[in-house]
Amino acid sequence: MKKAINILVSLVMVAGLVSCNNGENKKGSKGQGGLATNAAEKVYVAPGEHDEYYAFFSGGYSGNLTVYGLPSGRMFKEIPVFSQFPTSGYGYSEETKPMFNTSFGFVPWDDSHHPDISQTGGKLDGRWIFINGNNTPRIARIDLETFETVEIIELPNSAGNHSSSFITENTEYVVAGTRFSVPVPQRDMPIKDYKGNFKGALSFISVDQETGRMGIKFQLMMPGFNYDLSHPGRDKSHGWFFFTTYNTEEANTLMEVNSSQNDKDFIAAVNWKVIEDYVNNGGGTKMPANYAHNVYDHDTHLATSTMEKEVLTVDPTKVPGAVFFLPTPKSPHGCDVDPTGEYIIGNGKLSADLTVHSFTKMLDAIENKKFDGEAYGIPILKFEDVLAGTVKQPGLGPLHTEFDGKGNAYTTFFISSEVVKWKLGTWEVLDRQPVFYSVGHGMIPGGNSREPFGKYFVAMNKITKDRYLPTGPELEHSAQLFDISGDKMELLLDFPTHGEPHYAAGIRADILKKNSKQFYKLADNKNPYATLSEADARVERKGNEVHIYMTTIRSHFTPDNIEGVKVGDKVFFHITNHEQDFDVPHGFAMIGANNAELLIMPGQTKTLVWEPKQVGVWPFYCTDFCSALHQEMQGYVRVSPANSNMELSWSLGED
Ligand code: CUA
Numbered sequence: 011m012k013k014a015i016n017i018l019v020s021l022v023m024v025a026g027l028v029s030c031n032n033g034e035n036k037k038g039s040k041g042q043g044g045l046a047t048n049a050a051e052k053v054y055v056a057p058g059e060h061d062e063y064y065a066f067f068s069g070g071y072s073g074n075l076t077v078y079g080l081p082s083g084r085m086f087k088e089i090p091v092f093s094q095f096p097t098s099g100y101g102y103s104e105e106t107k108p109m110f111n112t113s114f115g116f117v118p119w120d121d122s123h124h125p126d127i128s129q130t131g132g133k134l135d136g137r138w139i140f141i142n143g144n145n146t147p148r149i150a151r152i153d154l155e156t157f158e159t160v161e162i163i164e165l166p167n168s169a170g171n172h173s174s175s176f177i178t179e180n181t182e183y184v185v186a187g188t189r190f191s192v193p194v195p196q197r198d199m200p201i202k203d204y205k206g207n208f209k210g211a212l213s214f215i216s217v218d219q220e221t222g223r224m225g226i227k228f229q230l231m232m233p234g235f236n237y238d239l240s241h242p243g244r245d246k247s248h249g250w251f252f253f254t255t256y257n258t259e260e261a262n263t264l265m266e267v268n269s270s271q272n273d274k275d276f277i278a279a280v281n282w283k284v285i286e287d288y289v290n291n292g293g294g295t296k297m298p299a300n301y302a303h304n305v306y307d308h309d310t311h312l313a314t315s316t317m318e319k320e321v322l323t324v325d326p327t328k329v330p331g332a333v334f335f336l337p338t339p340k341s342p343h344g345c346d347v348d349p350t351g352e353y354i355i356g357n358g359k360l361s362a363d364l365t366v367h368s369f370t371k372m373l374d375a376i377e378n379k380k381f382d383g384e385a386y387g388i389p390i391l392k393f394e395d396v397l398a399g400t401v402k403q404p405g406l407g408p409l410h411t412e413f414d415g416k417g418n419a420y421t422t423f424f425i426s427s428e429v430v431k432w433k434l435g436t437w438e439v440l441d442r443q444p445v446f447y448s449v450g451h452g453m454i455p456g457g458n459s460r461e462p463f464g465k466y467f468v469a470m471n472k473i474t475k476d477r478y479l480p481t482g483p484e485l486e487h488s489a490q491l492f493d494i495s496g497d498k499m500e501l502l503l504d505f506p507t508h509g510e511p512h513y514a515a516g517i518r519a520d521i522l523k524k525n526s527k528q529f530y531k532l533a534d535n536k537n538p539y540a541t542l543s544e545a546d547a548r549v550e551r552k553g554n555e556v557h558i559y560m561t562t563i564r565s566h567f568t569p570d571n572i573e574g575v576k577v578g579d580k581v582f583f584h585i586t587n588h589e590q591d592f593d594v595p596h597g598f599a600m601i602g603a604n605n606a607e608l609l610i611m612p613g614q615t616k617t618l619v620w621e622p623k624q625v626g627v628w629p630f631y632c633t634d635f636c637s638a639l640h641q642e643m644q645g646y647v648r649v650s651p652a653n654s655n656m657e658l659s660w661s662l663g664e665d
Pocket of ligand 1: 595
């Protein structure tokens with residue numbers, strides 16, 4: 011208790027220093043001077059109590075997704091998605107290796123960017139969270155009962171899958187846009203012939219409402235611009251999707267200069283309902299393709315990979331009323347839609363002002379055909395006709411905007427390193443708070459829905475510098491939590507994030523935690539290599555393959571002594587965890603294994619391959635401290651020479 015109080019006091023002091031820097035008067039102050047804030051109280055979650063929100067942060071170059079609690083800023087879990095994860099054996103176990111299958115072969119890493127939670131009726135429903143792999147274009151679905159990656163679909167005709175993965179308001183579609191335009195189909199051609207010849211694919215991936223299973227419904231083949239970010243329309247603009255573009259110049263070299271020539275780029279407004287009708291009535295062109303669709307099954311605890319051979323493409327000029335361009339100043343980055351669906355905000359990276367488009371005005375301009383020319387056959391609307399308003403000189407380098415559901419917007423400014431709160435409709439700046447340092451994304455839990463929770467704002471900062479104890483040249487990126495429940499934002503907390511969060515998604519904890527799975531039922535285990543009783547534990551040889559059907563329960567492996575394995579064999583440990591209790595995994599590690607450990611959840615089966623290279627008697631052990639006799643949870647494999655005629659034998663409890 012004394013320790014807890016000490017921590018509380020230190021937190022109060024740190025928060026107090028920050029508030030002094032800000033020069034703000036805090037409401038509800040409890041102390042004097044350095045203690046003149048209750049920030050520490052606001053982020054303190056007492057031992058044994060739970061946070062109010064889950065926050066899922068993209069891991070950027072870690073390829074994963076991390077789970078935090080808000081307001082405490084505590085990290086609870088790293089969910090492996092696009093990267094092999096030795097901690098659990100994800101991507102190393104035979105069951106999960108197929109998750110990394112792609113048209114390029116086995117790709118065990120990616121750059122994960124934008125998580126988004128499934129919705130029903132424009133509200134977060136907490137069934138799944140989706141995230142994009144940017145480098146080798148893929149979309150993953152994570153089950154929020156198990157917090158495990160259960161599906162990864164590759165995207166053909168794409169490169170730098172950045173304007174992804176955003177969800178329509180009934181999770182009809184997960185949408186993914188290509189950042190780099192590329193030749194479609196891919197072919198050997200001069201790079202200088204880019205302009206007019208490359209294409210930008212925007213993929214609309216349908217989601218089965220029962221199973222969550224994804225499938226590419228269609229790809230919209232857009233002009234060869236760069237598609238940066240996107241968001242769905244909601245409420246009144248449900249049925250539309252908005253994408254920011256840059257490099258409408260279609261430059262291919264010295265991009266920092268050549269792609270910033272045009273005064274305005276575009277936000278592409280896509281009426282996906284019109285295109286859906288078009289393809290449902292036989293529209294579109296089937297094109298040969300080759301992309302992986304990997305699905306993990308919770309009953310078999312097994313992932314399978316299927317190569318898909320065809321994709322439906324749509325030429326936007328063939329679908330009247332489907333796509334329009336909204337001119338937007340200066341290489342817009344974030345493309346954000348407010349909870350009412352009326353306002354579409356283009357965060358022009360190089361613009362002094364923030365541009366807000368009006369959905370109503372856009373429809374009006376379309377209806378009255380007030381076009382200002384076209385680009386590759388796609389009508390361009392007049393900037394003045396669709397402009398709702400401008401936030402005048404709010405800061406430098408706007409990137410992303412979030413919403414609190416109370417008529418306010420919060421924009422992050424990378425260059426001026428601040429978060430600016432402004433009012434939708436009047437465009438007046440209401441508040442600004444500095445961040446430490448150089449904020450990229452921001453997140454309000456529920457901010458991507460009709461009903462944001464509107465209590466906290468998290469700034470995901472790109473630079474950390476002096477915020478934490480130095481850890482060599484590399485520091486974890488810093489996040490900062492603001493209380494936004496009052497008129498002024500109040501900085502509450504700094505906390506480190508893992509990898510590089512390019513976005514986050516937050517949800518009220520009570521929506522998720524009641525559904526969280528505690529263990530897998532052994533009786534439901536349909537893994538073909540499962541061993542459902544100790545009596546069935548066995549070892550079988552098939553040529554040079556040795557299959558060990560092993561079980562675990564506190565605190566032994568069955569069997570624990572195996573003989574008759576030879577150098578040159580390929581040994582499969584198929585391990586089933588017989589525990590039927592919450593939070594009792596067993597681990598498995600084999601000396602000299604060229605992969606990782608396994609961490610096997612109760613009721614689950616996992617398989618590790620070991621190729622013994624040396625004669626001897628080699629131990630294995632449990633890596634997860636499972637009981638007072640965890641250290642006794644071990645066994646041996648005797649490895650004989652390749653030409654030995656030693657028969658297989660195995661045992662438990664025999665001398
Ligand atoms: Cu099982 Cu430690």
